[in-house]
Amino acid sequence: MKKFAPVGALLAVLAGTAVHADDSDGIEYRQHIMKTLDEEMAAIGMILANRAPTDALATHTRILATTAATAKKAFEPKIPGGEAKPEVWANWADFAKRLDALTAATGQLAQVDAAAATGVRADLATACKGCHDQYRVPKK
């Protein structure tokens, strides 16, 4: 079987270098998405408070809407951990409904002008908080 040794060595190298998604990857990935939502909500909040240039509002709302649409998919794999409570998957139907509402609300924000955006953003912030209270481990 000596002639297979190089193949075995090659397989060992491949096993060492091939990368596969594991649970910590799933957690890390969804955290990048939620942090993007966070940063973009903050940028939008600054614009609506006249603390940043209004002309960037449409761009940030578009980024927020696009990101929100990726969030549900990122939570679909049942991987408890990070800041997610186990209730995310125990109450998946409710959690998914809330993420759908988030996507719809951000899409709506992307379509309104600055005057109407303040109201939509307030609804959105309430939606964020409602879901975080229910499904996110409280910050220490």
Next chain:
Amino acid sequence: MKKFAPVGALLAVLAGTAVHADDSDGIEYRQHIMKTLDEEMAAIGMILANRAPTDALATHTRILATTAATAKKAFEPKIPGGEAKPEVWANWADFAKRLDALTAATGQLAQVDAAAATGVRADLATACKGCHDQYRVPKK
């Protein structure tokens, strides 16, 4: 002049509640943009390393490209501070050229498939590092 007192009181209230952008706002705003770039680059890096679902690649590259386009505008006001070195404005032409290159590279990333994306992302990471080395205060 007694009849003007209520007007004066109203003006005082308005002065207290009206919000105007100041320097710390300018710094905070551009930090939200750079952090969004960071999170999205990380998400894309995970996808290209097979640590997150490939089907989200197009969405993340689109978010990255859209965000990159907002970065230059956010640095235009000359507000030293945060992690930005004064060289950002001292060498504005070079800094602006690098941000234009970033926008072009992210736009390119948004148009390639997963196989080609790895190479573009490597170029992009080099561009990020090159600019950070030159213009960002080193992390402690």
